[in-house]
Amino acid sequence: MSDTLTKLGYQTFQQGKNYFGLAHKIIGTRLMNMISPQEAQTKPIPPEVILKIQERLNNLLEVDWQDAEQGVYPISVLFDNPWEDFFRYYPLELLDLAQRWERVKHKKYQEFSSNVDTVGYPTYYVQNFHHQTDGYLSDLSANLYDLQVEILFGGSADAMRRRILAPLKAAIAQTLRTTSLHPRQVRILDVACGTGRTIRFIRATLPQASLYGTDLSPAYLRKANELLSQIPGELPQLIQANAEELPYLDNYFHAVTSVFLFHELPPAVRQSVIDEAFRVTKPGGTFIICDSIQMSDSPDLEFIMQGFPEAFHEPYYQHYMTDNLVERLEKAGFENIETQVHFMSKYLIARKPA
Numbered sequence: 001m002s003d004t005l006t007k008l009g010y011q012t013f014q015q016g017k018n019y020f021g022l023a024h025k026i027i028g029t030r031l032m033n034m035i036s037p038q039e040a041q042t043k044p045i046p047p048e049v050i051l052k053i054q055e056r057l058n059n060l061l062e063v064d065w066q067d068a069e070q071g072v073y074p075i076s077v078l079f080d081n082p083w084e085d086f087f088r089y090y091p092l093e094l095l096d097l098a099q100r101w102e103r104v105k106h107k108k109y110q111e112f113s114s115n116v117d118t119v120g121y122p123t124y125y126v127q128n129f130h131h132q133t134d135g136y137l138s139d140l141s142a143n144l145y146d147l148q149v150e151i152l153f154g155g156s157a158d159a160m161r162r163r164i165l166a167p168l169k170a171a172i173a174q175t176l177r178t179t180s181l182h183p184r185q186v187r188i189l190d191v192a193c194g195t196g197r198t199i200r201f202i203r204a205t206l207p208q209a210s211l212y213g214t215d216l217s218p219a220y221l222r223k224a225n226e227l228l229s230q231i232p233g234e235l236p237q238l239i240q241a242n243a244e245e246l247p248y249l250d251n252y253f254h255a256v257t258s259v260f261l262f263h264e265l266p267p268a269v270r271q272s273v274i275d276e277a278f279r280v281t282k283p284g285g286t287f288i289i290c291d292s293i294q295m296s297d298s299p300d301l302e303f304i305m306q307g308f309p310e311a312f313h314e315p316y317y318q319h320y321m322t323d324n325l326v327e328r329l330e331k332a333g334f335e336n337i338e339t340q341v342h343f344m345s346k347y348l349i350a351r352k353p354a
């Protein structure tokens with residue numbers, strides 16, 4: 001009975017987030033219609049695609065519930081949400097819309113506030129991804145990011161991130177079975193950790209493991225530090241680093257994860273990052289990627305994929321859509337690559353030969 005109620009609570013919670021995302025999109029479109037009518041023209045999503053998306057979303061939430069019920073992570077994790085931030089920064093998100101539309105209208109994709117230092121970052125990174133003000137390089141961007149991603153995915157971003165947890169936990173259980181390691185000696189790295197939400201979920205799933213996170217953005221790392229320092233257990237070690245040159249020894253981590261990074265990298269950089277993940281993963285260790293669906297696994301959602309790069313300024317997405325990530329992983333040396341798809345994301349679980 002209590003499980004049924006909790007499940008109902010979870011479904012209601014998710015539906016609430018979904019309605020919130022929808023309401024925001026309606027408000028945004030109306031505001032844009034008032035300010036700049038021509039810019040609001042977007043092609044409507046075909047009804048069969050809407051049905052497909054709804055079906056995939058329901059499946060995602062069911063798997064999320066089942067993983068929690070089976071103890072992969074605590075049920076409380078399903079309700080984890082940065083409410084304080086959401087209420088605090090939502091007005092700023094609305095205020096920021098006008099600036100974003102201006103950039104969209106004038107096709108400005110590399111515009112940064114004068115106090116943002118863009119020197120020293122790779123050129124491919126110095127972009128207003130998602131038309132975000134200051135790209136990934138300011139505190140304002142870091143404060144708005146989680147809210148924006150939740151709106152984009154109708155409140156399901158965390159449920160998608162959590163799909164890395166079952167294979168990660170299974171991989172670490174296997175490591176612990178075959179070695180004499182104490183769980184505290186297990187090292188897990190999240191590459192391009194952003195504001196730290198994935199690390200927060202890994203901490204709930206593997207409370208004793210030593211956790212590490214890297215990202216290129218100091219502002220996002222600051223935000224991640226804020227989020228992660230609220231939870232009990234050892235503070236994860238966060239370091240500013242390019243995923244192409246990780247500041248770690250060879251064969252250092254039992255598992256490496258990366259969420260929503262690869263579609264934002266040019267093709268050659270995708271390969272360098274995979275090669276680097278291979279280098280720092282221990283023999284027998286596991287690398288898990290979570291990123292956007294691709295044409296090979298979701299041809300029925302081509303309409304959504306085709307519209308995404310323009311609507312959200314994703315300069316490398318067109319190539320990403322058909323990139324063969326399995327081939328790239330094999331080229332680096334990974335094997336036994338398993339692929340999964342949940343809602344709008346795909347997952348690649350790869351092992352480094354023992």
Ligand SMILES: C[S@@+](CC[C@H](N)C(=O)[O-])C[C@H]1O[C@@H](n2cnc3c(N)ncnc32)[C@H](O)[C@@H]1O
Pocket residue numbers: 125136161191192193194195196197198214215216217220241242243244258259260261264
């Ligand atoms: C779409 S966000 C995903 C963040 C986070 N993993 C999540 O689940 O929300 C992409 C992240 O990748 C980081 N990033 C992009 N290119 C990078 C690179 N070459 N090295 C390290 N981080 C990078 C950005 O700073 C940003 O935090």
